[in-house]
Amino acid sequence: MKRVGITGQNGFVGKHLYNTLGLFLEEFERVDFQKDFFENETKLDEFVAQCDVVVHLAAMNRHESEQFIYETNVGLANKLVESLKRTNSKAHVLMSSSTQEEKDNLYGKSKKEGREAIVNWAKENGGSATGLIIPNVFGAFGKPYYNSFIATFCHQLTHGEIPTIANDGEVKLIYVQELVNRIIDEIHIGQSKAECVVEPTATKKVSEVLALLNYYKEKYFDRGEIPELNNKFDHNLFNTYRTYIDHKDFFPVKFTQHTDSRGAFVEVIRLGIGGQCSFSISLPGITRGNHYHTHKIERFAVIKGKALIQLRKIGTDEVLDFNLEGREPAYVDMPIWYTHNIKNIGDEDLYTIFWIDEPFNPEDADTYFETV
Known part of the structure; x- marks a missing residue:
């Protein structure tokens, strides 16, 4: 078991890496890091002394x-x-640098000099160092106006603002989970690489990204439809967009009922992608779920009975409660990295339709159990 510490543990990439390492508890032990360790030599030394691997992500953008x-x-x-x-x-230190190294700005210069300092330490002291040169990173929970233009656009489009493009250039991008997987691969390899270039997984003009996000707003935010997702980048960008919605205000979303002498008809989901649709009957008092997904898109639609749906973002304590009732059919979508459950809180059977964007695959279930 390798003991891994992450400087910048509570930052954008750091939190994703920390949470993902938590899925491999038989392989990795996470060494806790706090921001103030850099201001206290004793605490910083205690942290470093515990680590077999240090991932240095702490930085100002x-x-x-x-x-x-x-x-x-x-x-x-x-x-x-x-x-x-x-x-x-003698730890293996992975230092996050940036493709900004090649540009004439002080941020890029700071990342290059930091990477070189770590590499020189490894050469002179018998450690090992991997200098990760990383393209623009986007993904769930990025800080708007700070981490990326995608974070800013997503925030604006979910909060009634209109994004503007300052420079419509091509941007090399990588999804945060793809970067995390690459970092874990380098931890496994455990070899020094002074310049470890992390290749982008997409190259897009800023206007192309904004066009997709506007499409997601129109289809999903305004109309409740799952948009057409043609490739992995689209899927990752849509999941990113969803995490910027204020779930407390957005859900539950009531369906439109069409009634006549025969009864009622409700369209549960309209989508541009396939997936798997399931139906469940839950007895009074029964709770289903208490798990989370890292990439699946999922909808719970209550059509009969009374339900309590709960969400909690991994690594936080706040629980979001949504009460749904079959007399007013409604749905709640499950954000990635939110553990969730559904409980029958009524006196009759609870009827629920579950839709998920991909058929169940036991080899890649993307289902991690954690009580809400």
Whole structure:
């Protein structure tokens, strides 16, 4: 078992990496890191001394002063190097740098100098270092106006704002989970690589991305439809978009009922992709679920009885409660990285339709159990 510590553990990529490592508890032990460790040599040394692997993600991306960004990022790398020396560490250190290295700006310069500092430590002290040169990263829970233009656009389109394009250039992109998987692969390999170029998984113009996000808003946010998703990038971008919706205000979404002398008709889902649709009857008091997915798209539609649907984002304590009743058929969609359940809180059987965007595959179930 390898003990892995992540500087920047609570940042955008750090949180995804931390949570994903938690799916491999028989292989990895996560060493907890707090931001203030960089201001306390004793705590930083205690952290470093415990680690077989250190993934250095802590950095500043944006600030009104480029010089402050440069000094902060170089300073963090140097503090880590000094701690590695004080503790005589032989850890494998993976340093996140950026394709901005090749550009003439202080942010790129700070990342390059930080990477070189880690690599030099490894050469001089018998450690190992992997300098990850990473393209633009997007994904669920990125911070708008900070992590990426995609985070900003998603936030704006789910909060009544209109995005604008400052520079419609081509951008090399990688989805955060794809990056996390690559980092874990490099941990497994365990070899020094001074320049480990992480290839982008998509190259898009900013206007192309915005067009897709506007399409998702029109189809999903405004009309409740699952849009057509033609490839892996589309799927990842749609899942990213969904996480910026204020779930407390958006769900449950009531269906449109068409009634006549025969009874009622309700369209449960309209979609541009396939998947699997299931039906369940839950007895009073029964709870189903208590699991989460990292890439599946799922809808719970209550058509008879009374249900309590609960969501909780992994790594947080806040539980979102949604009460649904068959007399007013409604649905709640399950965001990725949210554990969820559904409970029959009525006195009669609960009828629920479950739709998920891909048929169940026991070799890639993407279902991780955790109580809400």
